[in-house]
Amino acid sequence: MGDPERIELLALTWLGRGDYAKEEWRDAVEEARRIHDEKETQYLIGTPLLADYLEEGLSQLGYSLEDYEIGRM
Numbered sequence: 001m002g003d004p005e006r007i008e009l010l011a012l013t014w015l016g017r018g019d020y021a022k023e024e025w026r027d028a029v030e031e032a033r034r035i036h037d038e039k040e041t042q043y044l045i046g047t048p049l050l051a052d053y054l055e056e057g058l059s060q061l062g063y064s065l066e067d068y069e070i071g072r073m
Helices: 003-017 022-035 040-045 050-060 065-069
Strands: none
Touching: 003 022, 003 040, 003 050
């Protein structure tokens, strides 16, 4: 995963956790870009409920994991 994807993953986690609202997506991405470093992977791995946060963040942005899974599982 490249830097842009890791930055958005971090921002998506914060969005799903409630640290940012949908309307603040760009702010979340900017903050993730600002603090982006080699420690974010460990931070994300150590985040309890990470999958739930990612699913919620995607939902807030209008994406559905169930729609993605159709025909892939």
